Amino acid sequence: xxxxxxxxxxxxxxxxxSKLVGWANGAFYQLHKATDYQESVGGILVxxxxxxxxxxxxxxxxxxxxxxLELEDTWxxxxxxxxxxxxxxxxxxxxxxxxx
Numbered sequence: 362x363x364x365x366x367x368x369x370x371x372x373x374x375x376x377x378x379s380k381l382v383g384w385a386n387g388a389f390y391q392l393h394k395a396t397d398y399q400e401s402v403g404g405i406l407v408x409x410x411x412x413x414x415x416x417x418x419x420x421x422x423x424x425x426x427x428x429x430l431e432l433e434d435t436w437x438x439x440x441x442x443x444x445x446x447x448x449x450x451x452x453x454x455x456x457x458x459x460x461x
Contacts, residue, residue, distance in 0.1 A: 362391065362449035372461040385413070386426040388459040393450055398429065407449065 366458070375384045390412045397406035411427045436446035 363451060363453055363455060365455065370455055370460060383424065384459065386410070386428060387424075388455055389428060391456040391459070394454045396450060398431075400429070400447065403432075 371381075372384070375381050390410045393409050394411045396411055399405075401406050402445070407429075409429050413425045415423050415425065417423050431448040432443065433446040433448060436443055437441070439446055
């Protein structure tokens with residue numbers, strides 16, 4: 362699991378849920394953009410995370426992430442929130458450009 366300490370790893374500029382989502386997805390993308398998995402039986406390998414920037418119909422700039430997280434087999438029966446049952450992909454450190 363990639364270690365994370367919000368007191369030391371999270372930049373002060375991440376001060377809203379939207380910014381937290383962007384920061385976390387951006388760091389995750391930097392670490393795992395070359396990691397693939399098979400999404401369906403007989404299907405092709407797809408990236409665990411993708412990122413694309415673009416201009417929306419209303420002319421606002423966007424960053425679009427698609428992320429796939431592996432869950433413990435027993436997550437549906439678990440009384441804990443789903444995120445507690447997310448399996449780690451690696452032990453890679455948070456990229457330097459994402460650290461304060």
